[in-house]
Amino acid sequence: MQVNLSEIMNRRNETVSQSVPIEFEVYKRCGVEYPVRECSEVNVTLCSHGVKRVLVKADAKVVLSAVCDRCLKEVELPFDIHHEEEFDFSGDEHESAEDLDEVSYISGYDLDIDGMIFEDMLLDFPTKVLCREDCKGICRVCGADLNQGECGCDREVLDPRMAAIRDIFNNFKEV
Ligand SMILES: [Zn+2]
Ligand SMILES: [Zn+2]
Numbered sequence: 001m002q003v004n005l006s007e008i009m010n011r012r013n014e015t016v017s018q019s020v021p022i023e024f025e026v027y028k029r030c031g032v033e034y035p036v037r038e039c040s041e042v043n044v045t046l047c048s049h050g051v052k053r054v055l056v057k058a059d060a061k062v063v064l065s066a067v068c069d070r071c072l073k074e075v076e077l078p079f080d081i082h083h084e085e086e087f088d089f090s091g092d093e094h095e096s097a098e099d100l101d102e103v104s105y106i107s108g109y110d111l112d113i114d115g116m117i118f119e120d121m122l123l124d125f126p127t128k129v130l131c132r133e134d135c136k137g138i139c140r141v142c143g144a145d146l147n148q149g150e151c152g153c154d155r156e157v158l159d160p161r162m163a164a165i166r167d168i169f170n171n172f173k174e175v
């Protein structure tokens with residue numbers, strides 16, 4: 001959802017607050033889709049201070065649905081977003097345009113709330129998604145969930161062809 005900043009920016013020392021819905025239902029990152037399981041509205045406060053300067057504060061909570069990188073169990077990824085940023089439209093046109101050009105969620109005087117929340121979540125995104133810090137993952141031989149207990153497979157040997165050769169050696173030893 002777009003919030004237009006042109007009105008507030010021309011007033012002096014004024015604050016307006018509003019609640020804006022989050023409109024994306026799926027969060028996409030590195031080709032993976034994470035459905036939004038829960039989200040609050042975004043509480044946006046716009047503060048005009050100084051000429052053509054607007055301080056934007058936004059708070060929101062988003063919970064994504066993800067899977068553990070190790071055991072593939074479904075996990076919740078909560079995000080607590082607090083955004084505070086000042087936009088300065090006062091500079092000469094060329095200068096300020098260049099500055100604000102770098103902000104992907106500002107277009108003209110429109111602030112794209114979804115885009116802003118999206119970027120905040122990207123910064124907060126964990127490098128690894130784990131159901132718990134010490135998740136043991138799944139057995140790559142039989143697929144058992146190792147958090148439930150040891151399955152007894154020999155996982156030392158990675159390559160099944162190597163396993164076959166080792167079995168032949170073991171058979172020789174037994175003879
Ligand atoms: Zn796990
Ligand atoms: Zn196993």
